Amino acid sequence: MWAATDAAGYPVALKLINTLAMEQADPSLQGHWRAHLEREIAFLSRLDSEQSRHIVTLFDHGQIDGRPVLVMEQLFANLGQWLAQKRQDGAPPLEFERILDWAGQILSGLEVIHNAGFVYRDLKFSNILVDQDGALLKLADFGSLKRHDGDITRSFIGTPATMAPEQVLPAATGSQGYEYAVGPRADYYALGLLLFTLLTDQPATAAQRRLGQLLAQHGQEGAAQRREELGELNDQERELLQRSIEFWTIPVSTQPGGGTATLLANLITRLLARDPDDRPGNAMEIRAVLDTMRAGQLTACSRAPKPVPITDEPDWDISPLTLPPHPRPRRSATINRSRYSRPTKTLIGILALAGALAWAIVLRPFDKSPSPAALESTTTAATQPPPNRPEPVTEALSVDDVLLPAPEPSSPA
Incomplete structure (x- = not known):
C-alpha cells in the first residue's frame, strides 16, 4: 500500500498488486489471485455510500506497467498499528464503551459482506483501518472473499492464526x-477472537496457538485428526474473560444471573464455539447483546480483578507476546466522500504524486507468504500490560505471528 495525492490534492491510498510474488507462488495457485482481485473490485464497486460506512471505499482501478492498482480511500493506519502507536505514546487504556462501539462497527461491515453473498475469511487487526482518532473503523483487503451460496470451497485462504477451525481444517478430500x-x-469466530484480545490483552487463545502448532508439526491432515483440541475457550480463559469484563462493568456478585459481564462473556464464548452451528446464526443476534451492553449501566470496579493465571497449558516453546493496551480515542470528523461519488479516471495523475509508504507507521511484517492480493501486513509491538488491568497470560503467541508451511495444492474458491 502507498499513500498518494490525486490531481485535486485529495489523499488516497494505492494498492499495487505484487505480480512478481504471485508468479513465484505455488504453481497450482498461480492465476487464482486474478480471480480474487476481480471479485474484490466487483464487490467494492457495487457499494453505495451507506454500505461503505464501515467498508473501505474504492475510487478507481487500472494497471500501471502491467501491475494492477486500486485507488482507495486513505485512512490513518490499521488497528494493530494504531494501538501500538497509542501505547508508545503512553495513552490510557481504551474505554469499555469504545470496545463495544468498535465491535458494532466491525459487525456492520460484516453485515454488508454477508448480505452481498460473501464470507470475508480474513478478519484481523491488520485488515481493519482506522482514522487518526480511532473513532471510525473500516474493513479492508477483500482478496479472501468467498461466495457462501455453496457449502464447499476448495481454497485455503486467510491467516491461520485468526481463522475459525473449519477454514483451516478440511471437511473432506475430493478428487x-x-x-x-x-x-x-x-x-463471527474471528470477531470473537478480536473481542477476546481487546478485553483480556491476550494475543491469542490457547486453541489458536495449538492450531498453529499442529499445522506446523503435522500439516492439515494431522491437525484435522485433532479437531477436538481446537476452537473454544478453556476454563481459565473463560474466567479471565469474565473478570476482565467485570473490570469495566457491574461485578457479577451485584446482579442476579451474572449481569452484563456474564451476558458479554457468554456471547464471546459462543462466537468462539468449535462447531459453527453453536455460534450465533446472524448479526442481529450479536448486535442485540452489544446494544444491551451499551444501554446498561456500566461502572468501573474500584480495583482491578485478581488475574487468573493459566498454568496447565503445555509448553510449546513460544516466545511470550502481549497486545498493546487500548487507547482512549477522541471523536473524529466525518470523512467527506462526496467528490468521489463516481470513480476518477486520473490514475496517472495520482501515481505521479505517490509518495511515502502508507499509514505513516511502519512496523515489521508478520506474514511472509503473499495473500491473494499480495499485500504485506503488520503486527503490533510487544510490551507489558498496564497495571490496572487483569494481567494477561504470559505464555502466548501473537495472533498474526504464526508462520506455517504452504497449504496443500487446491483449486479456486
Whole structure:
C-alpha cells in the first residue's frame, strides 16, 4: 500500500498488486489471485455510500506497467498499528464503551459482506483501518472473499492464526484436493477472537496457538485428526474473560444471573464455539447483546480483578507476546466522500504524486507468504500490560505471528 495525492490534492491510498510474488507462488495457485482481485473490485464497486460506512471505499482501478492498482480511500493506519502507536505514546487504556462501539462497527461491515453473498475469511487487526482518532473503523483487503451460496470451497485462504477451525481444517478430500465447509459464522469466530484480545490483552487463545502448532508439526491432515483440541475457550480463559469484563462493568456478585459481564462473556464464548452451528446464526443476534451492553449501566470496579493465571497449558516453546493496551480515542470528523461519488479516471495523475509508504507507521511484517492480493501486513509491538488491568497470560503467541508451511495444492474458491 502507498499513500498518494490525486490531481485535486485529495489523499488516497494505492494498492499495487505484487505480480512478481504471485508468479513465484505455488504453481497450482498461480492465476487464482486474478480471480480474487476481480471479485474484490466487483464487490467494492457495487457499494453505495451507506454500505461503505464501515467498508473501505474504492475510487478507481487500472494497471500501471502491467501491475494492477486500486485507488482507495486513505485512512490513518490499521488497528494493530494504531494501538501500538497509542501505547508508545503512553495513552490510557481504551474505554469499555469504545470496545463495544468498535465491535458494532466491525459487525456492520460484516453485515454488508454477508448480505452481498460473501464470507470475508480474513478478519484481523491488520485488515481493519482506522482514522487518526480511532473513532471510525473500516474493513479492508477483500482478496479472501468467498461466495457462501455453496457449502464447499476448495481454497485455503486467510491467516491461520485468526481463522475459525473449519477454514483451516478440511471437511473432506475430493478428487480435486481438500474441501472446506466455510460460511458466515467463520467471520463471527474471528470477531470473537478480536473481542477476546481487546478485553483480556491476550494475543491469542490457547486453541489458536495449538492450531498453529499442529499445522506446523503435522500439516492439515494431522491437525484435522485433532479437531477436538481446537476452537473454544478453556476454563481459565473463560474466567479471565469474565473478570476482565467485570473490570469495566457491574461485578457479577451485584446482579442476579451474572449481569452484563456474564451476558458479554457468554456471547464471546459462543462466537468462539468449535462447531459453527453453536455460534450465533446472524448479526442481529450479536448486535442485540452489544446494544444491551451499551444501554446498561456500566461502572468501573474500584480495583482491578485478581488475574487468573493459566498454568496447565503445555509448553510449546513460544516466545511470550502481549497486545498493546487500548487507547482512549477522541471523536473524529466525518470523512467527506462526496467528490468521489463516481470513480476518477486520473490514475496517472495520482501515481505521479505517490509518495511515502502508507499509514505513516511502519512496523515489521508478520506474514511472509503473499495473500491473494499480495499485500504485506503488520503486527503490533510487544510490551507489558498496564497495571490496572487483569494481567494477561504470559505464555502466548501473537495472533498474526504464526508462520506455517504452504497449504496443500487446491483449486479456486
